[in-house]
Amino acid sequence: MSPLKPVVPRRGAPCWVSLLARDLKTAQEFYSAVLGWTFRPASLGDEFSVAMSDGEPVAGIGALAQNFQVAVAWTSYFAVADADDTAARIRERGATVAVGPLKLGPGRAALAADRDGATFGFWEGKTLSWSVGHGRAPACLELRTRDAFEAAIFYAEVFDWATPDGCDVTYEHEQVIVSDGTHTVATLRGGAVEAAPDPRVRPRWHVYFPVRDIEAVTAAAVAAGGTVTPITQSPEGTGVQSVIRDPDGGLFTVSAP
Template structure:
């Protein structure tokens, strides 16, 4: 992707997802088998690649380098205007900074964790044209946390989620479901759900940001994951998105696949 094809995303909006793994080539093979991805070299060096679907960028996959956290995980990045100011707000509100802020390729970024230990990143600079739930990007981004309302306060203060700000994000809270929905220009870009358990030995229950990808054939994708060495949880049915399955890749990173929904016919 050329520099001219990059864009500057709105402040506070998810702008990318990336997997850090111990074996880059093995991860590429696994996700190619499960999700049909192809890969191109990115701007961050030979230890990183950009996954593509239908010729469009989907996500980054990188090899864990010296000094970086060793846990393999999918990490969302949020666009910010000033990475240093954002890092300061994370610390002021009880979060931690794991890496950075540092210059990486065409921008500056940092890796952080919220008060419950859920990891996330933020990025100052231009990015590929990409938006949660649209085109080749992941279908959904979800924070699984102990208390959605408390988490929403943390992230709202860190990223300035405010519908009154120019091009700001709207935050809506559903008390009965302990769910917060974050929208930008009327489009859902993140969901925060309560019910997580920070003390659980099960990584699926601990607070974390979770990425969901759509596939044309859910059964074929989960079977491919098993054959490629992944672990597949029993399928569930989401009230909003239909059948889905959580998958753990061979290196321990969790993600979800769901059946692609047919476009709603015009009324």
């Protein structure tokens, strides 16, 4: 199936990641220099673009942070059947819907924060053919929060995880693994500190982009005006990783075997 042909994503699974940036052109220049992405117009309007790598869609960049008065950040979106119903479920469980649901192109989207403050999005409608851990899509989405089990209950109730039509959930080694039935699409880990001054350890969804040469990528990020953490071994011991902050403050992680 063509990666550019719209498909119906699995309910409750991550279906896209997008950067809410202040200036579209500036953000495109940074991510092109660092990750080698090219960009094409999106169907959502002039303020959106789709990042491409080797002909595959990777992520979206939208110049919306200023419009919505939100921080520049990478946001993970989850597929839902009914955005209004999802928004109601979030509010009923003591969490926050900050923006939307809004009509955007062929679908509807909203931004929310869970009870611990980790931000996420949800999308009603078709998406590009894209899945975490496949091709040039993010290698991993990871929620770092205070209590992974409690967070998993919240997201399961909101997104119908652990139901016949939803994603599979397992609890292994003090972390929650979310699968779309074929492979892992998200991981929830506990242990974040509530009042930590470092935003990397506050509850939030982390986006990991796969790269071939992590040293070249981190050097390019610094040259383009970003900041990076030292390259370290991944928690699983299967590779190396580094956290990068783009010039506007958007955090993401790059990982390599």
